Each structure stands twice: as structure tokens, then as C-alpha cells.
Amino acid sequence: NAGVMQNPRHLVRRRGQEARLRCSPMKGHSHVYWYRQLPEEGLKFMVYLQKENIIDESGMPKERFSAEFPKEGPSILRIQQVVRGDSAAYFCASSLTGDTEAFFGQGTRLTVV
Amino acid sequence: DQQVKQNSPSLSVQEGRISILNCDYTNSMFDYFLWYKKYPAEGPTFLISISSIKDKNEDGRFTVFLNKSAKHLSLHIVPSQPGDSAVYFCAASRTNTGNQFYFGTGTSLTVIP
Numbered sequence: 250n251a252g253v254m255q256n257p258r259h260l261v262r263r264r265g266q267e268a269r270l271r272c273s274p275m276k277g278h279s280h281v282y283w284y285r286q287l288p289e290e291g292l293k294f295m296v297y298l299q300k301e302n303i304i305d306e307s308g309m310p311k312e313r314f315s316a317e318f319p320k321e322g323p324s325i326l327r328i329q330q331v332v333r334g335d336s337a338a339y340f341c342a343s344s345l346t347g348d349t350e351a352f353f354g355q356g357t358r359l360t361v362v
Numbered sequence: 363d364q365q366v367k368q369n370s371p372s373l374s375v376q377e378g379r380i381s382i383l384n385c386d387y388t389n390s391m392f393d394y395f396l397w398y399k400k401y402p403a404e405g406p407t408f409l410i411s412i413s414s415i416k417d418k419n420e421d422g423r424f425t426v427f428l429n430k431s432a433k434h435l436s437l438h439i440v441p442s443q444p445g446d447s448a449v450y451f452c453a454a455s456r457t458n459t460g461n462q463f464y465f466g467t468g469t470s471l472t473v474i475p
Contacts (some may be wrong), residue, residue, distance in 0.1 A: 253405070282461055291368075291451060291467040292406070305462055340405050348457040350396060351403035 253278075253343050253354035254323075261360045264335045270326040270357045274343030281324045282342045282351060283316060292340060298324060304347075331361045364406065365389045366454050368466035376474050381439040383469050385452035392454040395465070397426060397437045400449045409439070409450075413457075442473045 254273040262268050274281050279300050282290040297305040300319035309316065313331075318324040328335055338358050342351035367386045373425035377379045384395075393414035395467040398406035402415055412426045412435070418428050425438045449470045 255405075263397065280461065282463075284463075284465075291366075291465040292453075292463075293464045297462055305413075308462070342405075342461065344461050347461065348394065349459040350408045350411055351463070352408060355403075355405045 253341055253352050255339075255354035255357050257354050257357060258355065259360070261362060262317070263362055264332055265330050268328040268331050268359055268361075270328075270339050270341075270359070271323045272326070272341030272343075272354060273323040274341075275352055278343035278345055278352075280344045280347055280351075281318050282344075283324075283326050284335070284340045284342065284353075286338045286340065288337070288358075309334050328359075331359070334359050335359060336361045364465045364467070365392075365461050366452060366466040368452060368469050369463075370469050371467070372470040372472070374472045374474060375442045377444060378441045381393040381437075381442045381446065381471055381473070383439075383450050383452075383471065384431060385435045385437075385466055386434075387454050387464075389454070390433065391456050391462070392464070393428070394455050394457045395428060396453045396455075397424075397467075398451045398453060399446075400451060400468070406451060439471075444473045444475050447471055447473050 283295040286292045294308040303335045313329045338356045340356045342353045344351040396411040397409040400406045449468045451468045452466045469474045
């Protein structure tokens, strides 16, 4: 029973490029969450999705960031026109229901050069 | 606006002794609390949780205590082992709204052999 799978593990992008981060939840989990950890900080909630629906995006920056969780395939966090300040570890978590513990993937470390 | 705070960035404990990690929160609407453990370059691993209807939950060497009036929770690890050395994050959420956890900034625990 594979855990939450994120890819790539490491991603390097030049300023202005697009970054796409993928997350495959645990089998049977339909609730997906994205968190960001900036250097020397804790994890910050970004967005909560269920299949084909964004439930809560209150933690998402207003511009350049978007997320989706299609009916088929992984959840995608997309960052357009990346800037140096986007460099962080991005973690995806999934849960069976909205109020059971969430399991995290190993994260994608984005570096913007 | 940090709604969950871990005021001790680091803690060192001798092997076999008790480790006590503390966490404070400000939002009285939080009713579900969790502790996650994180090793470098890995995602957070769920450790233990507690609902606000309880004041204590125990799982092996790990016990979480919740003091609702003080808006404080703590994680006790006894006896501490070198493999417990990691960063510990506490998190809080409101049930029935999804796992939009609010994380503290983490406490780095070092267990000295």
C-alpha cells in the first residue's frame, strides 16, 4: 500500500518559468492538501481539494498559484512565473475523510535560480 | 498570524529520560490536535492525536496532554531514544472543516546517547 507519492522530489526552475508539482494520494483517499514550508518556518496550509473540487484555497497566494485534483490522475500544484521567494519545500497530504489524520508525502523541494 | 506556537526551537535530552515538547494555540475553535515527527528531507509522519473531548491520549512511549483552558498541549516521550531525534510539529484544526492544519514552527529534539 503505497503512501502519498510526490514528484519530482527536487525541482529547479529559473525565474519566470512554470513549476508543476504532482501528488498521488494514498489509495482510497479523496482528500488532498498542499502545504508549503519556507526555510526556518513551519508548514503553512495552502489548499484543500477533493476530487474535481477546491474546498478551501484560503492559503494560496492570490496570483500565479493554482491547484487541481482531476477525476483521474494526480493532484497538481502549478506555480507560474516563479520568483526566488517561491523556493520552498512543498508537501502534499491526503486523508480518507476530512477529519481523519492526514498522511504526508516526502515533499518537492523547489529551487528558483 | 501564528495561531499555533512552539516557543522552544530546540531541546536536548539524555537517552532514557523524558522529553517534553510544548505547544500553545490561540484559536479556541480548534478541537483536534496532532503531533507530527519530521526527519530531514522527508515528509512529516503522523505520531499521535487528541480530540478536545479528551485531556490525555497515550500510545506506547508517546502521550499527549491537552489543557483547553490554557490552550496548551504537550507531548511526552518516555523513555527517550536516539531514534526520536527529529523535528516535532504540533498541529491544530477544526474538525468537519477538513485537515487545514495550522502548524507550529517545530521543535528540534536531540536525544543524546
